[in-house]
Amino acid sequence: xxxxxxxxxxLKLSPILDLNEATSLHGKLMSMRGNNITIDASHVERLGxxxxxxxxxxxxxxxxxxxxxxxxxxxxxxxxxMQLIGIDTDHLVAKET
Amino acid sequence: xxxxxxxxxxFQECEEQLAELESGLLKxxxxxxxxxxxxxxxxxxxxxxxxxxxxxxxxxxxFAHVFETTLDCVRSNRLEPTQDVLKVMLKSADVLADLTNxxxxxxxxxxxxxxxxxxxxxxxxxxxxxxASAEAPKPTPKAAEPVQAAPxxxxxxxxxxxxxxxxxxxxxxxxxxxxxxxxxxxxxxxxLFSKGNEAALLLRDLSRIGEVSINCDLDALPALESxxxxxxxxxxxxxLKTVKTEDDIRAVFEFAEWDCDxxxxxxxxxxQAEELPMVPVPFDLSALDxxxxxxEESEPARAAAESGTAGEDAKMAAAAARVEKKESxxxxxxxxxxxxxxxxxxxxxxxxxxxQTIRVDLDRVDRLINxxxxxxxxxxxxxxxxxxxxxxxTSSINMGLEELQQLTREIQDSVMAIxxxxxxxxFQRMSRIVREVADxxxxxxxxxxxxxxxxxxxxxxxxxxxxxxxxxRNAVDHGIETPEKREAAGKDPEGTIxxxxxxRSGRILIELVDDGAGINRERVxxxxxxxxxxAPDANLTDEEIDNLIFAPxxxxxxxxxxxxxxxxxxxxxxxxxxxxxxxxxxxxRPGQGSTFTMSLPLTLAVLDGMVVTxxxxxxxxxxxxxxxxxxxxxxxxxxxxxxxxxxxxxxSFCPLVDVGRILNFRSAHANPMEGVxxxxxxxGGGQRALMVDAIQGQRQVVIKSLEANYTHVPGIAAAxxxxxxxxxxxxxxxxxxxxxxxxxxxxxxxxxxxx
Numbered sequence: 123x124x125x126x127x128x129x130x131x132x133l134k135l136s137p138i139l140d141l142n143e144a145t146s147l148h149g150k151l152m153s154m155r156g157n158n159i160t161i162d163a164s165h166v167e168r169l170g171x172x173x174x175x176x177x178x179x180x181x182x183x184x185x186x187x188x189x190x191x192x193x194x195x196x197x198x199x200x201x202x203x204m205q206l207i208g209i210d211t212d213h214l215v216a217k218e219t
Numbered sequence: 220x221x222x223x224x225x226x227x228x229x230f231q232e233c234e235e236q237l238a239e240l241e242s243g244l245l246k247x248x249x250x251x252x253x254x255x256x257x258x259x260x261x262x263x264x265x266x267x268x269x270x271x272x273x274x275x276x277x278x279x280x281x282f283a284h285v286f287e288t289t290l291d292c293v294r295s296n297r298l299e300p301t302q303d304v305l306k307v308m309l310k311s312a313d314v315l316a317d318l319t320n321x322x323x324x325x326x327x328x329x330x331x332x333x334x335x336x337x338x339x340x341x342x343x344x345x346x347x348x349x350x351a352s353a354e355a356p357k358p359t360p361k362a363a364e365p366v367q368a369a370p371x372x373x374x375x376x377x378x379x380x381x382x383x384x385x386x387x388x389x390x391x392x393x394x395x396x397x398x399x400x401x402x403x404x405x406x407x408x409x410x411l412f413s414k415g416n417e418a419a420l421l422l423r424d425l426s427r428i429g430e431v432s433i434n435c436d437l438d439a440l441p442a443l444e445s446x447x448x449x450x451x452x453x454x455x456x457x458x459l460k461t462v463k464t465e466d467d468i469r470a471v472f473e474f475a476e477w478d479c480d481x482x483x484x485x486x487x488x489x490x491q492a493e494e495l496p497m498v499p500v501p502f503d504l505s506a507l508d509x510x511x512x513x514x515e516e517s518e519p520a521r522a523a524a525e526s527g528t529a530g531e532d533a534k535m536a537a538a539a540a541r542v543e544k545k546e547s548x549x550x551x552x553x554x555x556x557x558x559x560x561x562x563x564x565x566x567x568x569x570x571x572x573x574x575q576t577i578r579v580d581l582d583r584v585d586r587l588i589n590x591x592x593x594x595x596x597x598x599x600x601x602x603x604x605x606x607x608x609x610x611x612x613t614s615s616i617n618m619g620l621e622e623l624q625q626l627t628r629e630i631q632d633s634v635m636a637i638x639x640x641x642x643x644x645x646f647q648r649m650s651r652i653v654r655e656v657a658d659x660x661x662x663x664x665x666x667x668x669x670x671x672x673x674x675x676x677x678x679x680x681x682x683x684x685x686x687x688x689x690x691x692r693n694a695v696d697h698g699i700e701t702p703e704k705r706e707a708a709g710k711d712p713e714g715t716i717x718x719x720x721x722x723r724s725g726r727i728l729i730e731l732v733d734d735g736a737g738i739n740r741e742r743v744x745x746x747x748x749x750x751x752x753x754a755p756d757a758n759l760t761d762e763e764i765d766n767l768i769f770a771p772x773x774x775x776x777x778x779x780x781x782x783x784x785x786x787x788x789x790x791x792x793x794x795x796x797x798x799x800x801x802x803x804x805x806x807x808r809p810g811q812g813s814t815f816t817m818s819l820p821l822t823l824a825v826l827d828g829m830v831v832t833x834x835x836x837x838x839x840x841x842x843x844x845x846x847x848x849x850x851x852x853x854x855x856x857x858x859x860x861x862x863x864x865x866x867x868x869x870x871s872f873c874p875l876v877d878v879g880r881i882l883n884f885r886s887a888h889a890n891p892m893e894g895v896x897x898x899x900x901x902x903g904g905g906q907r908a909l910m911v912d913a914i915q916g917q918r919q920v921v922i923k924s925l926e927a928n929y930t931h932v933p934g935i936a937a938a939x940x941x942x943x944x945x946x947x948x949x950x951x952x953x954x955x956x957x958x959x960x961x962x963x964x965x966x967x968x969x970x971x972x973x974x
Contacts, residue, residue, distance in 0.1 A: 145449060147448065152443065155443075169419065170412070170418075172412055175440060176443075176448050183443035183444070206422050206426065207419050207433065207435055208455060
């Protein structure tokens with residue numbers, strides 16, 4: 123399903139990543155499958171567990187695809203929520219090589 | 220959605236919570252000791268407090284807090300809910316309602332009263348709590364949070380919204396310097412998220428009550444392509460080191476516990492080290508602390524913190540409150556502190572079974588109802604014109620039309636059902652009135668309600684409250700005797716007022732029964748004579764005397780009290796009931812009490828009627844009023860007096876009323892043999908035979924107000940549009956019957972659209 127036209131993609135996360143956003147985030151990720159991806163988390167103000175789930179699942183999928191999946195410029199809220207729910211973002215980034 | 224709208228939702232929910240609270244308290248009052256009832260009551264107050272905190276309604280929060288503290292004592296079995304305790308609680312519920320109203324509409328509440336109650340509540344809470352605090356000294360000073368149960372408030376209204384969860388500090392080990400370590404396993408279910416809760420926030424709250432190390436279990440997470448973004452896959456293992464008790468920890472999950480698998484267990488200090496998760500994620504307590512809210516924790520505080528950040532978040536607070544409401548409605552038997560997992564599963568099932576609801580603007584519903592009304596008329600017109608043009612009567616069009624008619628009828632019924640609401644809120648308001656008035660007059664009265672789930676049109680409900688209030692006051696003030704008198708009469712010193720609602724033949728019947736002294740007929744009659752309402756030598760039946768109390772300007776009370784008896788009593792009640800198309804009657808047995816019976820239409824929008832012809836005019840007679848129809852025979856008609864006639868029906872005589880003459884459609888008497896007699900029951904209970912020229916048929920008509928479009932016509936309740944497009948008038952049966960008794964139709968005659 124991956125489109126071959128671009129080798130890299132950037133996904134800018136919306137500020138509020140709550141339950142309502144999870145499905146659309148999932149859809150966005152699915153459409154970017156197969157490309158190296160950079161996730162811009164600099165605008166995230168609120169992150170819900172459901173979106174975190176999607177992001178983690180994404181990370182795994184990308185890892186399986188052997189593509190890069192990088193979280194860039196994570197905002198404070200993003201980093202702290204990830205920490206709070208017990209997910210190490212470094213580890214997330216580190217895992218993809 | 221702006222802040223005011225959210226606030227409006229909050230207040231709407233407050234109303235529901237207050238109703239829940241009151242019914243719960245009343246159940247307790249009746250001896251119900253189901254822990255779930257206590258929990259429901261507790262939750263109601265808790266939710267109000269939480270929401271109020273989010274909107275900065277400090278008075279409300281302060282009072283709710285004290286109330287909650289006391290309730291918590293009941294919940295934890297530290298306080299026995301005796302009658303006295305419940306009396307205070309019911310009063311507190313009233314004050315809470317007042318405070319809510321004051322917060323919404325401005326205005327002020329009786330501060331002395333609420334202050335007094337705050338003291339009483341505290342006394343109750345402390346009375347038992349003293350024991351608890353004796354064995355458990357104040358928590359370690361290093362616990363900076365306001366942990367005390369009721370920290371001897373210097374100013375009742377200035378309190379912080381302290382979560383109840385810290386009230387129960389009956390933990391002997393709190394003195395231990397570092398507290399205990401708990402192993403918490405938390406697995407949210409999908410419902411937790413769909414109800415607007417957020418696991419991250421729960422974790423944050425948890426992190427605030429102690430030192431945590433959170434380990435997220437990602438194993439359940441499926442591959443990206445096969446995952447459902449809204450499903451819940453994560454679960455957590457949390458190791459928490461805190462001075463708080465297990466209950467406090469569970470309290471963090473209070474609003475979510477139905478929707479997650481939660482396990483909290485204390486870990487032996489020795490095994491602490493090895494129990495720590497392998498990958499402890501270091502983190503910083505200030506995470507997500509966008510708002511400085513150090514003293515606030517748990518759900519309500521969380522809501523408060525969120526509302527500070529953005530409207531978006533406040534929406535969530537409202538949503539959380541709504542979730543709470545739904546849960547309490549589910550009322551599943553689940554004890555909060557019991558095996559949470561099993562209980563949660565049970566509750567989830569119950570919650571799923573409870574219907575989903577939406578809030579719709581009343582205007583929209585009304586518009587829909589109006590349109591459906593037009594549809595019904597249109598459908599009737601259509602079928603009429605088809606019938607007129609189709610002589611064979613067997614065409615497929617006819618079949619289709621019949622189906623259409625059925626469908627329209629169904630649509631109409633469904634639309635009406637939207638407006639139908641249980642009478643419960645009105646009844647619940649009454650119990651407060653009984654309490655307050657009984658207190659004022661020093662009587663002890665119990666209100667028993669029955670059939671509160673009987674549904675009736677919202678307009679009817681709204682307009683019912685006022686007359687009902689009046690009647691209840693009357694019953695308390697005049698109906699029920701003082702405890703001494705009751706005892707002297709050999710009755711239970713506690714009076715009983717029974718309020719029942721039921722459906723009966725397409726109408727709602729509301730009965731108000733008191734077991735008081737009944738109507739003093741001698742005095743009523745004397746009073747009526749004094750007030751020139753009846754002639755001194757009038758010979759009245761008991762029933763007629765009883766009904767005199769509905770006469771304008773009538774009051775039997777010896778002295779005028781604040782509560783009732785200002786002479787604008789029952790006649791106003793009667794008029795408002797009649798304005799609703801209802802009837803009211805009274806029956807009374809001396810020494811045993813009185814019964815007021817109100818019969819009201821279920822809806823004010825449609826009516827089943829008999830379409831009749833009178834002197835060339837088409838009239839609609841409400842079907843509910845008609846007992847039977849008959850074709851008079853010459854032998855059955857008897858003349859009586861100058862121009863009265865009677866009809867003999869099964870060996871009893873019944874006055875024959877010529878509708879055409881009463882309404883001035885014709886001046887001469889119609890020949891009874893050429894017409895049809897409709898035997899109707901009038902509000903006084905008597906039967907009359909209304910004479911009409913012919914019966915056209917029976918159909919459902921949509922009521923169109925005559926006043927709104929034209930002006931009031933005596934003897935006519937409303938109008939409607941028939942299938943052929945003509946306007947037909949709906950007969951006000953009671954007015955016509957009254958007119959036949961010799962009173963002429965007066966313009967101020969009340970209406971009874973469906974009477």
